[in-house]
Amino acid sequence: MAGKSKGKIIFDLSLLKRVFQYAKPYKTKFIFSVVMAILLAVISPVRPWLIQVTINDYVQQGVTAGAKTTKLSIEEVIIWITVLQIGLLLLETAFRFYFSYLTAWLGQTVVKDLRVNVYRKILKLNLSQFDTTPIGTLTTRTINDIEAINDIFSDGLIPIIADLLSIIAVLIFMFWVDWRLTLISLASFPFLLIATYFFKESVNKSFIRVRNAVANLNAFVQEHITGMAIVQAFAAEDKEFKKFNAINKEHRNANINAIFAYSVFFPVVEIVLAVGTGLMVWWAATHALDIYKDDPAAGQVLIGKMFSFFLCLNLLFRPLRVIADKFNVLQMGMVASERVFKVLDNKDVIKTEGTFEPNMVKGKITFENVSFAYVEDRYVLKNLSFEVKPGDTVALVGHTGSGKTSIISLLNRLYHIQQGAIKIDDVKVEDYKLEALRRQIGVVLQDVFLFSGSVLDNITLRNPAISREQVIAAAKMIDMHDFIMQLPGGYDYNVMERGGSLSLGQRQLLSFIRALLYNPSILILDEATSSVDTESELLIQRAIDKLIAGRTSIVIAHRLSTIRKASKIIVLDKGEIKEMGTHDELIAHQGFYFKLHQMQFEKHIPVP
Structure with a gap:
């Protein structure tokens, strides 16, 4: 089961499958969101490729040709390629907007259906359940936890799949263009994987602390506002305020720990990206002359490759900046879904199997x-x-x-x-x-x-x-x-x-x-x-x-x-x-x- 084990969230595919069962009535939109993810992945390496083609096949050709008529013809081609790039950028923006809208719509719709089911189940629970379960717990299950399930769709599994597909598509393109340059550019990539792992673990623990602190804060405030007359009647304001301050301090510290992890991780990503870019430039500069001597044509296209690789590295690292964060969001949504399903799976309900339905009874x-x-x-x-x-x-x-x-x-x-x-x-x-x-x-x-x-x-x-x-x-x-x-x-x-x-x-x-x-x-x-x-x-x-x-x-x-x-x-x-x-x-x-x-x-x- 998805649950806590020494502060770590365990992933459960069966639980995730159950969550996605609630998206089944909206499978058309779900399929569209997957199609959008695939299209975004396919489009990702197209613009770097067009830039490479523009530089290698037209810009350098125009510079070396020197003929005015040829240059004008090449300028026209470059203009058309630029227009095509702008069109692709607009198309990608439209796809990304529609993808974000679809995933958010799916999340909110599933949340609506789940909340209705949970509240219907609460209405059918035996009164003994309310004797043993704090009101705040059921309130949290109905509102906060279900809202967290929305993140599985809007910031969780589908966006993670889209980012992974985009990474795979860019990597395939890079290896296709030049496997040696790809390996050099990604030499610092293992350090990013290590940083991502530690970031994920740190934020994971911080998220758990934050959620527990929020729960304690909500419970304390709700209870003491309800019983404010007693607090004031016994002049306990200062004592209760100190308790509140301690709980609030824990909430702040938990959030600061999460903020610290983000503050460290994002600069690390930028450093790794810069190192990858530097390695690419260094390798190209030190090997360009040798490549040109052995194969003049290959030496000429190296400049175009470098420009396209620079864009590819940005396309590669952009999803990597957020994928660990999204995975944590997915895990927290899984924890929330486990809690919600515990309510839905509660068998202690009022039995309504009777069929006798008189208009009036005598009253014996x-x-x-x-x-x-x-x-x-x-x-x-x-x-x-x-x-x-x-x-x-x-x-x-x-x-x-x-x-x-x-x-x-x-x-x-x-x-x-x-x-x-x-x-x-x-x-x-x-x-x-x-x-x-x-x-x-x-x-x-x-x-x-x-x-x-x-x-x-x-x-x-x-x-x-x-x-x-x-x-x-x-x-x-x-x-x-x-x-x-x-x-x-x-x-x-x-x-x-x-x-x-x-x-x-x-x-x-x-x-x-x-x-x-x-x-x-x-x-x-x-x-x-x-x-x-x-x-x-x-x-x-x-x-x-x-x-x-x-x-x-x-x-x-x-x-x-x-x-x-x-x-x-x-x-x-x-x-x-x-x-x-x-x-x-x-x-x-x-x-x-x-x-x-x-x-x-x-x-x-x-x-x-």
Whole structure:
């Protein structure tokens, strides 16, 4: 696999082949880009050859002939050759532009398709993946790593192939023209190969350091901006700034190391080119007379060869300046693609093989000997069995960590159970089509998440099928319309990121409207009044009464006063059911629920 081994990236052809599979729908453009690479390689030695022909066959011929009429004829030929050279230069420029455009277009198109696939896969991952994988990691995979794959096309494999073809074409031309002069000119070439190798290794390590430093920098900034209130509340600005400065310094040092490698390599290339040119001139100067004596014709054409070889050396060294850099870019793209494919290959996805898709359900809920663990063998729910009749309100109570939230997560198929069965209307939740199942279940969570955007967008979740009139009607139904209209802009008020411009109670009330609009048969309220003030609690309680009317409801609450009217109260402790019954029955039993009640209302000690 492509990965890191002592800071070195290993090349993997199978991984590269998989990346190029995403270019398969655009094979016409891919073929054109390869054709452009071949044409650019073929064109490369043509201009040096034309210069050689011009000097040897016409310039020297005109000088030696001395005849005015002949010279004028030769001048015309030279003018036409010059025009041909300009035409070839323009043609090469056009080909190079089209080649660069095609490779960049391929890269960006593949990036678009990959990003869509990765995000679609993230949407299908089990919730447990988000419990164990940092958000920043998935963000990096979806944005930064996929963007790096673009470089495989725009600055990676295809451009490398084009440069290699160009080098091969120039070398073939040089050996064809004069193999001795070619060997002399390339005598310093091994030093360039050695310098290229060390440059590639140095930049490779620097790139890895830079990417790691960028990841650390992004994670630190994201985390601390999100938690800025805590940083400032505990006067930790200076301490956190020192941490940031250390991470930022590492980022700078990593970049400086890469810059140093470039600063050394490019002058080395120029020196090797100059040495090659000097060797060529030296050899020609010292051997020209001998060649002329042995073969006068060969001696005369040596000048043209030197001019063409000078151009060939520049054409040869120009791609060599960047080919090592492009290879590093290709390798970094390979590393990024490996990370992206790990997300795409993740098998821990939500199973959607169910086909049952009712328009409505009655709302009967059955848990039969359900056991569940987030981590293997560490069960948070143990052999749970209970039933909720259609239209009933069941309350789940217990200490923090007793398994209340886990129950509602399983009902919504956010996780998969290890043992037992969960049924709605006597049909296993696994047999429902996932979208149909979740359409029947409305959820109001304790920590309401609001997206950056208007109140209307957050209520409808940008569903175009829900009109503003429907939203207003739902808001009026639970007495929220007047509150929303008091906001600047009313339903168009921007709630900012995570709903930061609204109080917790206000965010909670907006989530009630959201749940009501989707008209679910089953309603889940998770700690709906646990962290709000008394006034907001009264508003929320009135909203709850209207929401649960005629619906099967599961209510989780620490405040036992909010669940007195429940049809059944299920008392949980460490993933097991301790008691079940109505409020009066459980108080009369004087068991676990009675102790919770005593703690809250007689000793005024909040439940942990």
